[in-house]
Amino acid sequence: xxxxxxxxxxxxxxxxxxxxxxxxxxxxxxxxxxxxxxxxxxxxxxxxxxxxxxxxxxxxxxxxx
Numbered sequence: 001x002x003x004x005x006x007x008x009x010x011x012x013x014x015x016x017x018x019x020x021x022x023x024x025x026x027x028x029x030x031x032x033x034x035x036x037x038x039x040x041x042x043x044x045x046x047x048x049x050x051x052x053x054x055x056x057x058x059x060x061x062x063x064x065x
Contacts, residue, residue, distance in 0.1 A: 001025045001026065001034075006022050006024045007019070007020050007022070008022045012047065016059075017047055019047075022039060022043065024039070
């Protein structure tokens with residue numbers, strides 16, 4: 001396990017949310033990421049709060065079919 005800053009992504013109501021520079025413990029073998037309870041709480045506040053994002057990006061979407 002190593003301490004790293006990672007990019008956390010999730011989809012909420014059809015919109016993707018990206019949170020950069022999130023502290024995590026990362027397993028070097030599997031790449032699995034572990035977040036402290038304090039970090040999880042702050043992520044939830046960021047996602048569900050009314051904070052304005054630092055920037056907005058546009059991304060292409062493709063169908064697999």
